[in-house]
Amino acid sequence: MLTVLSSQGLPVFSDEWSASFADPTVADSNESGDDEFRIFFSSMTQVLRAAADVWLSIARKKLQQTTHSDDGSKDMSDKTRLKISILKKDYEAKEMAYNDAISYSNDPMLFAKKCIVLLEAIRKNMGSVDLQYAGDKRIRQLNKSENGLGTKVLHWFSKDLQKWAASLGVVDTDGNVQSATSITSKKDHPQSNDAALMSKRDCRTVFIQIAQQTRLRSIFTTNSMEKLSTELIPRVLNQSSFVMTEWEDCPPWWNADLTDGSNCNCQDDCDLLTGILDYGYGGFDSLLQHDYSFCRRLASEGDEDSSNTFSRSSAQIRINHLTRVLHANVEREE
Numbered sequence: 001m002l003t004v005l006s007s008q009g010l011p012v013f014s015d016e017w018s019a020s021f022a023d024p025t026v027a028d029s030n031e032s033g034d035d036e037f038r039i040f041f042s043s044m045t046q047v048l049r050a051a052a053d054v055w056l057s058i059a060r061k062k063l064q065q066t067t068h069s070d071d072g073s074k075d076m077s078d079k080t081r082l083k084i085s086i087l088k089k090d091y092e093a094k095e096m097a098y099n100d101a102i103s104y105s106n107d108p109m110l111f112a113k114k115c116i117v118l119l120e121a122i123r124k125n126m127g128s129v130d131l132q133y134a135g136d137k138r139i140r141q142l143n144k145s146e147n148g149l150g151t152k153v154l155h156w157f158s159k160d161l162q163k164w165a166a167s168l169g170v171v172d173t174d175g176n177v178q179s180a181t182s183i184t185s186k187k188d189h190p191q192s193n194d195a196a197l198m199s200k201r202d203c204r205t206v207f208i209q210i211a212q213q214t215r216l217r218s219i220f221t222t223n224s225m226e227k228l229s230t231e232l233i234p235r236v237l238n239q240s241s242f243v244m245t246e247w248e249d250c251p252p253w254w255n256a257d258l259t260d261g262s263n264c265n266c267q268d269d270c271d272l273l274t275g276i277l278d279y280g281y282g283g284f285d286s287l288l289q290h291d292y293s294f295c296r297r298l299a300s301e302g303d304e305d306s307s308n309t310f311s312r313s314s315a316q317i318r319i320n321h322l323t324r325v326l327h328a329n330v331e332r333e334e
């Protein structure tokens with residue numbers, strides 16, 4: 001579940017939040033923004049189901065290979081027995097995850113509720129968010145924090161979770177968002193074990209990425225591509241708060257085409273932001289195979305060092321900085 005959320009983010013919350021559970025093939029058009037970037041809980045459950053199916057197949061194959069290699073052997077070593085025992089537990093866990101994914105695909109509302117309470121648990125365990133933007137030095141420090149995303153986007157996402165929780169009915173009697181540290185309860189799966197142990201830093205890293213994707217998607221769905229490419233993104237690139245940010249792995253040709261000295265070209269940044277919303281971080285390798293402007297340039301260079309430099313983590317730094325300043329500009333307009 002966290003893998004899917006970290007790649008795509010959450011669907012954008014709005015007053016018509018129930019539309020996020022609609023069939024995306026028949027969803028109504030959004031005249032003010034771009035429907036291309038909308039995601040739906042129903043389609044997310046299908047992504048989760050497909051991923052769970054792959055994970056189950058891999059676990060089954062590993063178990064079968066190990067079991068068959070020692071099939072009929074009376075002198076099986078303790079090491080082999082232990083390995084088979086571990087693989088059996090892994091297969092059983094993957095099978096339960098697949099069954100859960102099926103139930104979520106049949107009930108996207110349940111999936112949405114599980115997402116919100118899980119994200120709230122991560123938020124509560126990641127530590128506080130500093131919003132004291134007082135003084136130029138402090139502003140620069142906070143702009144560099146959270147992997148370049150800053151803290152204001154995290155605060156925005158926290159409020160977005162509260163809106164979803166209130167609408168979905170996953171709040172307590174005091175109106176606080178409910179939280180759960182496990183996707184499936186022991187009552188449902190008494191034999192299941194924790195899938196992962198996440199430190200405070202792990203929680204913060206995951207929350208940052210999901211917050212960034214969700215906020216960027218909300219900006220792209222409420223603004224036309226024309227406005228983004230001709231107004232909002234060029235304005236970001238010319239702001240001192242953005243110009244002063246560092247991107248050590250920036251290709252020397254980034255945004256260089258068609259610049260005439262008076263207008264700020266932003267094609268590479270537009271394509272990067274569009275691509276990360278279309279493919280998600282999980283599909284970053286596929287993104288690089290697309291016909292985006294910067295992908296063509298990377299391919300034409302044929303430089304292994306350049307390909308290695310422009311990695312998922314390197315691109316994420318640029319995306320975080322762009323999202324941070326876009327959020328600040330859009331928030332002022334709102």
